[in-house]
Amino acid sequence: MTLLKAKILSPSQSDAILLWILRGLALSTGIIVVLIVVFLLLEAWPLLQRVGWWRFVSDRSWHPAEGLYNLMPMLWGSLLVTLGSVLLAAPLGIGSAIFCQYYAPPLVARVYRRLIELLAGIPSVVYGFWGLVVLVPLINQVHPPGTSLLAGIAILTLMILPTIALTAEASFAEVPAEYIQGAAALGISRWGTISKVVLTAAKSGLLTGLILGTGRAIGETMAVLMVCGNVVQTPASLFDPFRTLTANIALEMAYATGNHRAALFVSGLLLMVAIAILVAAAEGIEKVKSFSS
Amino acid sequence: MKKLKNLALISIALGIGLGIQSCNPSSQTAAQKPDGLQGKLVLTGSSTVAPLVAEIGKRFESEHPGVRVDVQTGGSSRGIADARNGVANIGMASRSLKPEENDLQGFAIARDGIGIIVHKENSVSSLSNQQIIDIYTGKINNWQQVKGKNAPITVVNKAEGRSTLELFLAYFKLKNSDVKASVVIGDNQQGIKTVAGNPNAIGYVSIGTAEFSINNGIPIELLPLNGIAATTENVKNGKFPLSRSLTLITKTQPQGLDKAFIEFAQSPQVHDIVKSQDFVPISK
Numbered sequence: 313m314t315l316l317k318a319k320i321l322s323p324s325q326s327d328a329i330l331l332w333i334l335r336g337l338a339l340s341t342g343i344i345v346v347l348i349v350v351f352l353l354l355e356a357w358p359l360l361q362r363v364g365w366w367r368f369v370s371d372r373s374w375h376p377a378e379g380l381y382n383l384m385p386m387l388w389g390s391l392l393v394t395l396g397s398v399l400l401a402a403p404l405g406i407g408s409a410i411f412c413q414y415y416a417p418p419l420v421a422r423v424y425r426r427l428i429e430l431l432a433g434i435p436s437v438v439y440g441f442w443g444l445v446v447l448v449p450l451i452n453q454v455h456p457p458g459t460s461l462l463a464g465i466a467i468l469t470l471m472i473l474p475t476i477a478l479t480a481e482a483s484f485a486e487v488p489a490e491y492i493q494g495a496a497a498l499g500i501s502r503w504g505t506i507s508k509v510v511l512t513a514a515k516s517g518l519l520t521g522l523i524l525g526t527g528r529a530i531g532e533t534m535a536v537l538m539v540c541g542n543v544v545q546t547p548a549s550l551f552d553p554f555r556t557l558t559a560n561i562a563l564e565m566a567y568a569t570g571n572h573r574a575a576l577f578v579s580g581l582l583l584m585v586a587i588a589i590l591v592a593a594a595e596g597i598e599k600v601k602s603f604s605s
Numbered sequence: 606m607k608k609l610k611n612l613a614l615i616s617i618a619l620g621i622g623l624g625i626q627s628c629n630p631s632s633q634t635a636a637q638k639p640d641g642l643q644g645k646l647v648l649t650g651s652s653t654v655a656p657l658v659a660e661i662g663k664r665f666e667s668e669h670p671g672v673r674v675d676v677q678t679g680g681s682s683r684g685i686a687d688a689r690n691g692v693a694n695i696g697m698a699s700r701s702l703k704p705e706e707n708d709l710q711g712f713a714i715a716r717d718g719i720g721i722i723v724h725k726e727n728s729v730s731s732l733s734n735q736q737i738i739d740i741y742t743g744k745i746n747n748w749q750q751v752k753g754k755n756a757p758i759t760v761v762n763k764a765e766g767r768s769t770l771e772l773f774l775a776y777f778k779l780k781n782s783d784v785k786a787s788v789v790i791g792d793n794q795q796g797i798k799t800v801a802g803n804p805n806a807i808g809y810v811s812i813g814t815a816e817f818s819i820n821n822g823i824p825i826e827l828l829p830l831n832g833i834a835a836t837t838e839n840v841k842n843g844k845f846p847l848s849r850s851l852t853l854i855t856k857t858q859p860q861g862l863d864k865a866f867i868e869f870a871q872s873p874q875v876h877d878i879v880k881s882q883d884f885v886p887i888s889k
Contacts, residue, residue, distance in 0.1 A: 375782045377765055444795075449802045457759040457787040458670065459801060542789035553788060563791045567766035569652060569678060 323329055352581045368578055376564075376572040381435040385546040389554040390586065392547060393461060393536065394529040397468035403526070404469070405476030410506060412477075415485045432474035440538035443467045448539055453536060453553040459541030462550040464579020467535050472525035479524060486511060516598060523594045530587060533558040557583045565567035627660035644653050644862055650684020650697030654851045657698055657715065660869050660878045668869075672862065686855040687710065692865050696854035699768065709864045710859065711852045715884040718812040718840030718848035719769055719776075722797070724804040725824035726809035729753040732828055739779050741808060743785030749803065761799055761808030762786035770794070773809050776847050793883055811883035812848075814842055840885045853886065 371382035408428070412421045443463055452458030474538065487510050495505040511518075533556075541553020542563060555563075557579045565576050648658055655678045679687075681698035688696030688709060704810030707823040718732060723729060729751055732740070739745040740758055749755045762784050763770035787804070790796045793814040800806045801823050812835050815827050819850060827835040831846050839845040853867055869875065876886040 373782060375765065376855075378780070378782060441798075444798055445802055449800075452803050452805075456757050456803075458786050458807060459799070537791065538795065541787065542791075543786050544789075555789065563764035563789070564766050567652060567768070569766075572766060601714070 339532035349584065352577055352584065355575055355577035356581050359571055360578065362512075362571075368575075368582070376568070376575045379571070381575050381578070382544075383557070383560075383579055385544050386555050386557045386560050386579065387582060387586065388546045389540070390463075390530055390556040390558070390583070393464040393468060393540070393554075393556060394526060396461070397472055397529045398522065398526050400407045400465065400469040400471045401476050401525060402404070405521070406471050406480045406518060406527075408473075408477050409480035409484060410510075413481055414502065414506060414510075421488035428474045428477050429453045430480065431470070436471060436532060437534045437538075439467050439471055443535060443539035457541065457553060458552045459539055461540070461547040461554055463539040464536050464554075464556075465550075466534060467539050468529045471532060471535065472529050476525045477527060479521030480514070480518055483514040483521070486517065489584045519594065519598055523591065526590060526594075527587065530583075531558060532592070533562050537562055557586075642669040642862055642865055645673045645675060645695045646695070646862055647677070648684075648695045648697055648853075648865055649679055649693040650802055650854075651681040651699040651851070652678040653717070653771075654684075654697035654714075654853075657851065657879065657882050657884060658853075658870070660882070661714075661875050662866075664875065664878070665866055665869050669865075674866070682874040685854055686825040688856055691856065692793045694855070695859075695866065698852045698854055699772075699849055701850050701852055708856075710855045710857065712854075712859075712867050712871065713850040713852050713887055714875075715851045715879045715886055716840050716843070716848055717768070717851060717884050718774065718835070718837070718845050719772055719809050720812040720815050720827040720835035720847070721809050721830065722800050722815055722825045722827055723801055723807050725826050725828065726804045727753060730826075730828070731832075733837050734777065734831070738779065739788075741777070741779060756805045758832065759803050759806040761783060761788045761790055761796055761806050763796070763809075764789055764791050767791075769809065769811060771847060772847065784809045793824045797823060797825060811836055812845070814881060814883045826838065837885050841887065850887075859888075 355588050368381050368383045368537050371380045376380050391544055396521065408424075412424050412428075417422060444467070447463050447466060448458040450458070451460055451463055486548070491509050491542050492505060495509050500508070536556050537559040540559065542555040542559055543553040544555050544560075545552065548556040564572070568576055624883060648655075648662070655676050659674075659676045662676055666672055666674055677693075681700060684696030684698045685706065686695070686696075687693035694844070696709075698711075701713070702709060721732065727748070730746060732751060734753050736745065740751075741760060741762070743760075745751060746758055747755065748758055762781075763773070765781060770781065773779075774784075788799055790799055790808070792808040796808045796810045797815065797818045800808045801813075801818075812827065815825065815835075816837055819825060819827070823875070829835060833839055833845055839847075840848045843850075851871060855863055859867055871887070873886075873888070879886040
């Protein structure tokens with residue numbers, strides 16, 4: 313018996329090679345994340361030490377060439393545009409997945425799914441370009457200057473919609489057929505089945521989709537850079553131009569030197585922290601939910 | 606198991622060894638290639654000129670494999686100081702030499718000009734310097750105030766750190782924190798698309814890029830400044846006021862490697878690099 317166990321559990325030679333390759337891959341992935349954070353810290357540290365982190369919250373404005381480093385308007389910009397787009401894309405994406413999975417005729421569903429996948433494959437700079445030449449002039453007719461929070465939310469909604477729709481569909485497909493058959497046997501209506509049985513069973517998959525969408529929205533750079541106006545201010549209305557943290561780095565990094573460059577690394581660090589908090593919060597929610605159900 | 610570990614170690618060691626091996630011969634051939642020019646060239650100075658010189662340097666290196674070109678930024682004043690006290694072989698400045706700097710030698714390699722652009726449908730065909738300042742500081746916020754139609758002005762500004770912004774602010778004696786912008790853009794192309802998509806916008810971009818876009822039918826218009834038309838021709842001959850020359854500086858009459866590089870940077874061989882960075886080449 314012990315002999316058998318040893319035979320089964322001791323990895324064969326090819327297994328050992330695979331194991332070491334996998335270990336190496338996992339290690340390098342982990343190290344890359346740590347190295348990026350260390351690099352950000354190293355680059356930002358001299359400035360953080362000289363002027364203190366409080367200046368990044370309390371300064372009058374963001375004019376790094378004049379020694380003013382307030383990042384808060386851009387943090388709000390990033391958070392507001394992400395929140396707006398997730399709030400819009402979540403019902404749209406989940407709704408379209410429900411339609412595709414349970415209501416649409418098979419042929420329509422197949423074509424529709426391909427369309428959504430196509431939407432997911434469009435590069436962000438194309439979304440940005442379309443936004444700049446079509447959407448922004450349209451909004452400009454309603455309320456100048458057109459480059460605005462509204463434009464940013466609209467573009468990001470389009471970009472994260474496929475992520476949310478496709479993960480939602482995948483998690484609906486994983487709902488066991490017995491649940492649905494059981495609900496049908498009990499005589500529950502189709503909508504009753506979907507809202508009470510399917511949505512409850514697919515909850516964690518839906519949440520994962522939302523987190524992925526949020527991550528893509530907050531990290532998006534090119535598209536928001538093109539449609540948001542990039543003026544450093546906290547947007548007070550949907551029609552105000554604003555700048556996100558990612559756009560700030562992309563706009564100014566190429567030509568920044570000295571303190572200005574270090575301040576951009578602080579933006580990167582702040583973005584990292586914001587994303588870490590979001591992910592931790594999402595994980596917390598998931599845990600609480602899985603305990604209560 | 607142990608055998609495998611050894612194998613892995615050997616293969617890693619082999620890999621490292623090969624890597625080192627492969628480093629050596631290439632550097633040897635690079636140093637040994639006989640074409641007269643060898644050594645290291647250090648250039649320091651303006652961050653506007655540096656990207657251009659770095660590209661020119663790469664092409665120079667590929668033509669003279671024995672030469673290494675090291676480009677460092679730090680502002681025009683550092684470029685001039687480094688050239689003067691010999692820290693760098695060649696200094697870079699985003700302006701011509703001043704009369705009191707006649708102890709140095711300056712060589713213009715390109716010119717940079719900035720034009721004010723508006724949408725083609727905009728009826729305003731010229732603005733005074735004071736009107737431009739008032740528009741950018743928010744004192745004028747409707748085209749009606751400068752004899753245009755009744756529409757709010759969308760002010761397009763550049764992101765901090767861009768040389769175009771620096772030149773614009775220096776010419777109009779503004780501080781970036783005084784500018785009340787409605788849109789902030791990165792590169793020239795984005796500026797042109799923003800103005801082309803908004804009939805009420807005003808912006809400024811490199812004249813070379815703007816002319817190229819106008820020739821391709823993009824609906825924008827370059828405004829004259831002080832009555833001088835914004836054309837690459839006027840930038841080239843130095844008439845256009847909002848322009849400057851990008852200059853390489855040496856302490857004495859350049860010789861050997863310095864001379865070869867400066868002549869290369871002024872030659873038509875690099876005009877495509879100059880144009881691709883939105884500067885205007887100087888024809889000799």
